Amino acid sequence: MAKAKSKKVTIKKKNQKKAKSSLKILKFLERAVRPLLNFGIGEDKMYFVENLSMLLAASIDIETVLRALRPEIKTRRMQTLVDRMIIQVGEGMPIWKALNESHIFPAYVIALLRLGEESGTLSQNLNSIALQEQNDKMFKSKIRSAMLYPVFVLGLTFIIGLGVAWFILPRLSTVFKSLKVDLPFITRVFMNIGEFFRLYGSIAVPSIIITFILIIYFVFFFPKTKIIGQAILFQVPGVSTLIKELELARMGYIMGSLLEASLPINEALSSLQTSASHYRFRKLYSALTLGITDGESFQQVFLDFKKSRKLIPTSIQQMIISSERSGNLPETFIKIGENFEARTENTTKNLAVVLEPILLVIVWLGVLFVALAVILPIYGLVGNFNRV
Numbered sequence: 001m002a003k004a005k006s007k008k009v010t011i012k013k014k015n016q017k018k019a020k021s022s023l024k025i026l027k028f029l030e031r032a033v034r035p036l037l038n039f040g041i042g043e044d045k046m047y048f049v050e051n052l053s054m055l056l057a058a059s060i061d062i063e064t065v066l067r068a069l070r071p072e073i074k075t076r077r078m079q080t081l082v083d084r085m086i087i088q089v090g091e092g093m094p095i096w097k098a099l100n101e102s103h104i105f106p107a108y109v110i111a112l113l114r115l116g117e118e119s120g121t122l123s124q125n126l127n128s129i130a131l132q133e134q135n136d137k138m139f140k141s142k143i144r145s146a147m148l149y150p151v152f153v154l155g156l157t158f159i160i161g162l163g164v165a166w167f168i169l170p171r172l173s174t175v176f177k178s179l180k181v182d183l184p185f186i187t188r189v190f191m192n193i194g195e196f197f198r199l200y201g202s203i204a205v206p207s208i209i210i211t212f213i214l215i216i217y218f219v220f221f222f223p224k225t226k227i228i229g230q231a232i233l234f235q236v237p238g239v240s241t242l243i244k245e246l247e248l249a250r251m252g253y254i255m256g257s258l259l260e261a262s263l264p265i266n267e268a269l270s271s272l273q274t275s276a277s278h279y280r281f282r283k284l285y286s287a288l289t290l291g292i293t294d295g296e297s298f299q300q301v302f303l304d305f306k307k308s309r310k311l312i313p314t315s316i317q318q319m320i321i322s323s324e325r326s327g328n329l330p331e332t333f334i335k336i337g338e339n340f341e342a343r344t345e346n347t348t349k350n351l352a353v354v355l356e357p358i359l360l361v362i363v364w365l366g367v368l369f370v371a372l373a374v375i376l377p378i379y380g381l382v383g384n385f386n387r388v
Helices: 002-037 042-057 062-072 076-090 095-102 107-119 122-178 185-220 226-233 239-260 265-275 279-293 298-304 314-326 329-387
Strands: none
Touching: 042 062, 042 076, 042 122, 062 076, 076 095, 095 107, 107 122, 107 239, 107 265, 122 185, 122 239, 122 329, 185 226, 185 329, 226 239, 226 279, 239 265, 239 279, 239 329, 265 279, 279 298, 298 314, 314 329
């Protein structure tokens, strides 16, 4: 009997371990796929928030509002989420909880909605959310427009490089093999590459393209590993400045909105931390959240956090410290947001000018290597003719 019980306990533990590992895998896949599922619903999100605010201001109950908005939603993903919200709200769930379970809004939005429902200012808070969503959309469009030129140039260089390796190098390899001349090292390297693509190009090229796409996704977009891409971009001249300014603009608007809505400062910082897009700023906001919760001041946390000056300029830190003492933090944070929003305009315009020399050097080096690989053996062959 004891052996049978121990076997049952062992089997139960094994099943529990399997269930836990399966749950971890499912959560991992959910985090990986969620950005793809939510792709393309930005316009519907804006429409949903703006009209939800307007209809609630007319004293219409939430379930009726959701049913009225549902036919105007265009994307399938957002339609499914609104259908689920209608059911949840009909069963008595607060709208902020329903939106929290949809995973389409950041933490600070959920915090504003919760405060709005608790204080009866839901419509006003939704209006603030709509403005912040517009700001977020504007910030993202600035990053896209700033990165469009370098991404286009590097992508085109990559495609041309693959084309040269697949179609031109194999032919050059055949020509150079027929020459009775000692080939330079760089030419031999290109010949081997050309021979490889001649034999395995139909397999290698699609594999390289797929691998390249996967690397880009995991380095820059996958939630668990995108800190690698963020660290790389933070070292690029011009791009690092734009990232800092955009993060500070978002910090100003989010903290200003949350504090104006009477959210406690530690909760506002916690919401800001979960909403931050760059891992370095998340670390800073985490330190601020822990420090303020433990009764420390902004000044003390800034002094304790070694890299705070690299993320938040000393002048901005001083503004926050002074406004904390005078009790007008919400107004100061909003001013910070407005200030850095204006700065991003100039930085975005100047970014192409800063990156252009770097891109030109990268393209020039690629052309130089190909030219040397082709010209050097021809130069050697001409030298042999002159000796004869």
